[in-house]
Amino acid sequence: MKRLLSIFAWVFLLIPFFTxxxxxxxxxxxxxxxDKDAKPGDSYTGLIIVRNDTNEPQEAKIYQTDYTxxxxxxxxxxxxxxxxxxxxxxxxxxPSYLTLPPLATMAVxxxxxxxxxxxxxxxxxxxxxxxxxxxxxxxxAESSLPQKDKKAQMGIMQTIRYGIQIATTMANTGxxxxxxxxxxxxxxxxxxxxxxxxxxxxxxxMRPDVTLQLFDVQGAPVGKFPGIKYxxxxxxxxxxxxxxxxxxxxxxxxxxxxxxxxxxxYGGQYTLKF
Numbered sequence: 001m002k003r004l005l006s007i008f009a010w011v012f013l014l015i016p017f018f019t020x021x022x023x024x025x026x027x028x029x030x031x032x033x034x035d036k037d038a039k040p041g042d043s044y045t046g047l048i049i050v051r052n053d054t055n056e057p058q059e060a061k062i063y064q065t066d067y068t069x070x071x072x073x074x075x076x077x078x079x080x081x082x083x084x085x086x087x088x089x090x091x092x093x094x095p096s097y098l099t100l101p102p103l104a105t106m107a108v109x110x111x112x113x114x115x116x117x118x119x120x121x122x123x124x125x126x127x128x129x130x131x132x133x134x135x136x137x138x139x140x141a142e143s144s145l146p147q148k149d150k151k152a153q154m155g156i157m158q159t160i161r162y163g164i165q166i167a168t169t170m171a172n173t174g175x176x177x178x179x180x181x182x183x184x185x186x187x188x189x190x191x192x193x194x195x196x197x198x199x200x201x202x203x204x205x206m207r208p209d210v211t212l213q214l215f216d217v218q219g220a221p222v223g224k225f226p227g228i229k230y231x232x233x234x235x236x237x238x239x240x241x242x243x244x245x246x247x248x249x250x251x252x253x254x255x256x257x258x259x260x261x262x263x264x265x266y267g268g269q270y271t272l273k274f
Contacts, residue, residue, distance in 0.1 A: 032164055038114050040123050042114045050133055051104075052100035052105070066088060070236065085233070086127065125203030126204050127170075130166070134159065137159065178198055183256065191245050210242075212255070217252075
């Protein structure tokens with residue numbers, strides 16, 4: 001059975017607040033996701049490349065969080081090592097602070113040391129956590145760079161932080177299971193969509209293909225509609241919104257297929273009326 005390693009790599013916008021600067025000045029280049037198939041006792045390394053996009057020196061800080069998410073839009077950035085499948089305590093990284101010369105790139109190196117077990121329990125499936133890279137605004141309390149314009153300014157800033165999720169899947173272990181939490185019509189955003197909430201109830205991360213097939217009351221095929229290939233970790237859930245605005249109003253039989261690869265294919269049948 002093919003094992004899918006799941007990584008979320010997100011860019012987050014924090015709530016705007018009053019500050020001395022307007023724009024984020026650093027970015028993460030290259031792969032925004034890092035994953036590895038490993039065995040208990042293994043150790044492996046990786047790196048994250050951070051770039052200064054300006055003609056002035058810039059600073060950035062690097063720190064860890066856990067990360068879980070649910071189909072209702074709930075996101076939880078917990079303290080590192082607090083969620084049951086966190087690998088944050090396996091990850092050592094350096095440096096935690098960068099001063100980048102103009103237009104320069106610098107590397108954050110990390111090492112993942114997989115334990116042989118966790119509290120006497122065998123490691124099974126996928127474990128993950130997140131490394132955050134966040135620019136430090138000049139003139140802020142965290143900045144050590146001199147402020148170019150020392151005059152007091154007031155503005156609205158959006159601080160951008162890049163979340164690079166690091167996932168480790170124990171090779172050839174773990175089950176893949178999904179649960180359909182709910183299927184319903186959704187008319188938000190001016191579209192008519194089928195809302196499908198899917199939860200990973202297994203032990204291994206997956207990034208399945210999701211498709212909707214519609215049939216009329218006589219059983220003739222009406223169309224096949226693809227969803228988005230979201231990554232789903234154990235215990236997390238996602239929401240698919242599949243646009244069926246082009247389908248005439250009526251009653252249909254719907255087949256929802258979630259294909260996680262190999263023999264791991266799941267389906268649900270529903271009657272839709274819209």
